[in-house]
Amino acid sequence: GQxxxxxxxxxxxxxxxxxxxxxxxxxxxxxxQWYKQRPGGHPVFLIQLVKSGEVKKQKRLTFQFGEAKKxxxxxxxxxxxxxxxxxxxxGTPSEEYGNKLVFGAGTILxxxx
Amino acid sequence: xxxxxxxxxxxxxxxxxxxxxxxxxxxxxxxxxxYRQDPGMGLRLIHYSVGEGTTAKGEVPDGYNxxxxxxxxxxxxxxxxxxxxxSVYFCASxxxxxxxxxxxxxxxxxxx
Numbered sequence: 001g002q003x004x005x006x007x008x009x010x011x012x013x014x015x016x017x018x019x020x021x022x023x024x025x026x027x028x029x030x031x032x033q034w035y036k037q038r039p040g041g042h043p044v045f046l047i048q049l050v051k052s053g054e055v056k057k058q059k060r061l062t063f064q065f066g067e068a069k070k071x072x073x074x075x076x077x078x079x080x081x082x083x084x085x086x087x088x089x090x091g092t093p094s095e096e097y098g099n100k101l102v103f104g105a106g107t108i109l110x111x112x113x
Numbered sequence: 114x115x116x117x118x119x120x121x122x123x124x125x126x127x128x129x130x131x132x133x134x135x136x137x138x139x140x141x142x143x144x145x146x147x148y149r150q151d152p153g154m155g156l157r158l159i160h161y162s163v164g165e166g167t168t169a170k171g172e173v174p175d176g177y178n179x180x181x182x183x184x185x186x187x188x189x190x191x192x193x194x195x196x197x198x199x200s201v202y203f204c205a206s207x208x209x210x211x212x213x214x215x216x217x218x219x220x221x222x223x224x225x
Binding site (some may be wrong): 006009030031033041042043044045048088090092100101102103104105106 | 148153154155156157158161171203205210211212213214215216217218219
C-alpha cells in the first residue's frame with residue numbers, strides 16, 4: 001500500500017542549531033502538507049506544496065517539494081524552544097487524488113536551551 | 114467559531130464495552146475524518162466522509178463504525194472495545210480532500 005516514510009524519528013538539538021526532517025513516498029504525490037503537533041496538542045497545518053521543485057518559506061522554516069514529487073523536506077534555521085513538537089508530513093497519492101492524506105510517522109524535535 | 118470539537122476528552126473502558134465518540138465542526142466543511150494516533154506510527158485514517166450521509170473506510174477500519182447523519186457531525190463507534198483500541202483519537206475536517214485539515218483536540222481512550 002501507499003507509504004510515506006519520515007526520517008529521523010527523533011532529534012534532539014541545542015537551541016540555535018538547525019534541524020531538518022525528510023519525507024519520502026513510494027509513489028508520486030499530488031501534493032504534500034506539513035503539520036506541527038505540540039506536546040499534548042493536536043496537529044496544526046503549516047503549509048501545502050503542490051508544484052514539482054516548489055520551495056516555500058515561513059520565517060525560519062523552509063519547505064521543499066522534490067522534482068519527482070516523491071519527497072519533501074522541512075528545514076528550521078536556528079531552532080528555538082518554541083519549535084519543540086512533532087512534525088508530520090502528509091501527502092495525497094496521485095492515483096487517489098482528492099480524498100485522503102497519508103501521514104508519515106512524524107519527527108519528534110526536542111530543543112535544549 | 115469553535116472549529117472542530119470532540120467529546121469526550123478522556124474515557125476509560127473495559128474490554129467488551131461500547132462507546133461513541135462525537136466530532137462536531139462549525140466551518141461547513143464537506144469532508145470529515147477519524148484518525149488514531151499511536152506512538153511511533155503517526156496518524157492512521159480509520160474512516161472518513163466526503164459529505165452528509167456518506168462514509169468510507171480508511172487504512173484501519175476494523176472494529177469501528179461511523180455515521181454522518183448531519184453535515185456538522187461525525188460519530189465514531191466502538192461496538193466491543195479491545196485493548197488494541199487504546200489510543201488517542203483525532204477528528205479532522207476539510208473543505209476538500211486535498212486541502213488543509215483542521216483537527217479537533219483529541220480523545221484519549223484507554224481500554225482495560
